[in-house]
Amino acid sequence: MQHFDAIVIGAGAAGLFCAGIAGQRGLSVLVLDHSEKVAEKIRISGGGRANFTNRDLDPHAPHKHFISANPNFCRSALSRYTPADFIGLLQRHDIAFHEKHKGQLFCDRSAEDLIQMLLRECEAGGVQRWQPCGVKAIRVDGDGVYELDTDRGPVRSRSVVVATGGLSIPKIGATDFGYRIAKQFGLRLVEPRPGLVPLTFDGDGWVPYAGLSGLALPVRIETGDKKSRMSFNEDLLFTHRGLSGPAVLQISSYWHDNTPIRLNLAPDADLPAALARAKATSRKLIANELASLVPSRLADAWAQQDTDWQRPVAEASDKALARLAERLSRWEITPTGTEGYKKAEVTLGGVDTRDLSSQTLESKQPGLYFIGEVVDVTGWLGGYNFQWAWASAHACAVALGSQPN
Numbered sequence: 001m002q003h004f005d006a007i008v009i010g011a012g013a014a015g016l017f018c019a020g021i022a023g024q025r026g027l028s029v030l031v032l033d034h035s036e037k038v039a040e041k042i043r044i045s046g047g048g049r050a051n052f053t054n055r056d057l058d059p060h061a062p063h064k065h066f067i068s069a070n071p072n073f074c075r076s077a078l079s080r081y082t083p084a085d086f087i088g089l090l091q092r093h094d095i096a097f098h099e100k101h102k103g104q105l106f107c108d109r110s111a112e113d114l115i116q117m118l119l120r121e122c123e124a125g126g127v128q129r130w131q132p133c134g135v136k137a138i139r140v141d142g143d144g145v146y147e148l149d150t151d152r153g154p155v156r157s158r159s160v161v162v163a164t165g166g167l168s169i170p171k172i173g174a175t176d177f178g179y180r181i182a183k184q185f186g187l188r189l190v191e192p193r194p195g196l197v198p199l200t201f202d203g204d205g206w207v208p209y210a211g212l213s214g215l216a217l218p219v220r221i222e223t224g225d226k227k228s229r230m231s232f233n234e235d236l237l238f239t240h241r242g243l244s245g246p247a248v249l250q251i252s253s254y255w256h257d258n259t260p261i262r263l264n265l266a267p268d269a270d271l272p273a274a275l276a277r278a279k280a281t282s283r284k285l286i287a288n289e290l291a292s293l294v295p296s297r298l299a300d301a302w303a304q305q306d307t308d309w310q311r312p313v314a315e316a317s318d319k320a321l322a323r324l325a326e327r328l329s330r331w332e333i334t335p336t337g338t339e340g341y342k343k344a345e346v347t348l349g350g351v352d353t354r355d356l357s358s359q360t361l362e363s364k365q366p367g368l369y370f371i372g373e374v375v376d377v378t379g380w381l382g383g384y385n386f387q388w389a390w391a392s393a394h395a396c397a398v399a400l401g402s403q404p405n
């Protein structure tokens with residue numbers, strides 16, 4: 001039976017990065033993945049260009065852009081492997097990149113460059129990669145040695161790293177494998193749910209907005225109560241089934257079932273003042289006036305909702321205009337659900353950080369590590385999830401390299 005110093009399950013972002021570093025630190029490493037293709041999620045990320053990190057990650061409060069039952073957990077790994085470290089690696093591999101928006105860094109050419117870089121790093125560490133290769137069972141003996149039954153026969157190691165990601169996009173290989181292994185070894189889980197996901201609205205309440213599909217506009221979006229309020233200024237996109245775009249993806253990670261979201265559809269305008277000015281000076285219909293403040297399709301759809309708004313602005317009552325301003329700047333609506341794991345970019349929840357070391361990512365079960373998205377650490381949209389994958393993989397690989405095997 002083959003023996004390795006470390007076995008990494010999952011050849012995605014975190015698994016490949018961890019395997020490469022551990023290999024280059026002198027360990028014999030096997031990385032295996034049940035999918036035929038390597039790192040499919042990197043390939044489809046960031047519209048094919050991979051938003052691989054974010055320059056705005058705050059080195060003094062790196063956890064600010066992450067969601068977890070213990071928001072401080074990710075701090076140690078993120079502060080020891082920073083966006084600047086990953087940028088340095090890309091530069092050593094001559095991979096060109098650019099900044100798009102709010103610190104988000106993307107490959108100039110293709111996400112494939114990133115995958116090839118990770119594979120070269122694995123090669124430099126002499127890492128063996130078995131793909132496709134599933135794991136049927138994991139056991140640990142009395143000496144703390146793990147034995148894995150794989151599709152290519154049994155393998156043994158003192159260290160097993162679970163890097164199998166979350167449940168998002170099952171059609172490219174996402175499974176609950178990591179959660180099952182955690183449970184098998186008595187570790188706790190924070191209930192997984194889809195994150196960075198479009199929100200859906202069923203029923204008659206959505207009818208007035210159904211025709212707006214395809215419309216995008218900048219908004220301020222908010223959810224939660226006084227204690228838990230979260231808000232973002234980002235773009236909103238109307239879809240056939242509801243709302244999407246960066247604003248909604250961001251807020252979806254904070255949204256809970258049966259609670260409303262609130263939107264300001266004209267965040268840069270002083271609506272009451274603009275409408276009062278229009279009333280004093282304009283002969284146009286309210287919808288036409290509104291079209292100078294928000295996209296005209298939205299202005300038309302909005303004016304349709306109240307007969308008081310379907311008249312020249314000069315003839316509208318102050319009350320009707322106040323109601324219009326209020327409704328546009330504080331549109332409260334309760335989603336009926338989300339598009340689910342089929343469309344979610346990430347999975348919130350996962351292996352409970354109370355059962356993991358924030359320094360090494362080793363679990364309470366000695367020799368068993370969890371890194372990347374399988375852990376209850378979820379980043380904001382904008383490269384934060386990959387940065388967590390790199391940082392947690394790095395912390396784990398360093399720990400593996402400093403252990404006797």
Ligand SMILES: Cc1cc2nc3c(=O)[nH]c(=O)nc-3n(C[C@H](O)[C@H](O)[C@H](O)COP(=O)(O)OP(=O)(O)OC[C@H]3O[C@@H](n4cnc5c(N)ncnc54)[C@H](O)[C@@H]3O)c2cc1C
Nearest residue numbers: 010012013014034045046051165173177372373383385386
């Ligand atoms: C459409 C989309 C776009 C995204 N864009 C971005 C972006 O631009 N920036 C960003 O920061 N994040 C982005 N993300 C999120 C990011 O891709 C993930 O957070 C990141 O890939 C997690 O890394 P990971 O290594 O933990 O898991 P993954 O990259 O998902 O890798 C897990 C690996 O484990 C393998 N695996 C699963 N189950 C098993 C099993 N039973 N046996 C063997 N192998 C198994 C899978 O095949 C996979 O290769 C995006 C996600 C999606 C879905």
